[in-house]
Amino acid sequence: MFVSKLEKKILGDGNCLFRYFSYFxxxxxxxxxxxxxxxxxxxxxxCEYFGRFVLNDPNNPEILDKNSYKFYMxxxxxxxxxxxxxSFSQIYPILIVIYTDNFPPIYYSRDLNTQFELNLHLSSFIDKGHYNVLLNSKNNNFLIYYKKIKSKEYYMNKKNNMNVIQRKKINGLIKSIDLIRLEKKRNKDRKSSMSVKRLQNKRNYIVFFTCLIKLINARISSFQSLFQFRSGTAVLISRKMHSNR
Known part of the structure; x- marks a missing residue:
């Protein structure tokens, strides 16, 4: 049985659970x-985690989905x-201990080794009754600690985000360098291919003109032989004509 002087009385207006969180x-x-x-x-x-507890609750038939839960609560x-x-114990690193007159204490926390402890006295069952804060709760300047934690988390998140951005920039730079190298290699291959083609064309031209020159020389030689043959024949004919006279 708890003595009333050990408790901080909280107004019983339906907000008592949230009032004692606020007070702590x-x-x-x-x-x-x-x-x-x-x-x-x-x-x-x-809602994927809490949905099994809040949806289709016979005590709260107006809650059908997460939107109706949010509106109602x-x-x-x-x-x-x-x-x-x-939910509160998951948001804040606090050990919540619920004391009742006839049942063992109930503990809620994401970290049982935390230095912050919120002790509550509940007049009835968990989902019924009225809450009061016990004055032996261990606040230990929680807000100062929590702000430091949040600042550290913010800094770490910012640092991680910066690292992600830097990694993206580095990866983008590496990709750009790789693309430049690939383009240079392609240009080099193109130039090499063009050089080979040009050399092959030159060789083809040389072979063509060599064959052409040989053909021309052969024709010239044949014309010369024919001319000499005709000239010799004409001389013989003229000699015969002179001898016949």
Whole structure:
């Protein structure tokens, strides 16, 4: 049995679960709207995991899909239950311990070795009843730590993104160099091929003109022989004519 002076009383207006989250993080339970928005959005984005718990729930027949869940749970005064507890424990590195009067403690956390511990007293079952924050919760300046973690995550993500961009630039540069080299090789091959063709053409021209010259010389020789033959024949004929006289 918990003594009331060990608890921080939270207003029972249907927002008590989100109010105690707000009180633990900011020492002010009036920021429960912001906490509700983060928790509900986390469930909405991870509906593949949470869908089996929130869809087709007979206690909430108005929730048929993730959109109707988001619309319903985003309203002020809607009671948060175990799904929202799990969602909060996945968002923040905090160990949540739920104490009841008649049952053993229930633990929710993504990291059981965390230095931050949020202890709650629940007056009834998980999805019913009213929550109060126990004053022995270990906040340990959680917001300062969380901001550092987020800054580190932001820096690492930015660094990783820069590395990805640099790798893409390097890969693009390598591809450009490879393309330039390939184009140079193609040009060289083209020039080599053209040189071979030109040389072959020159050889063909030389062979052609050599054959042509030989043919011309042969024709000239034949013409000369024919001319000499005709000249000799004419001389013989003239001599015969003179002798006959």
């Amino acid at each position: 993080l900011y020492n002010d339970d009036n920021l429960h709207h912001y906490i509700r928005m983060n928790v509900v959005n986390h469930v909405f984005k991870n 985003s309203q002020n005064g809607i009671y948060g239950g175990e799904v929202e507890l799990i």
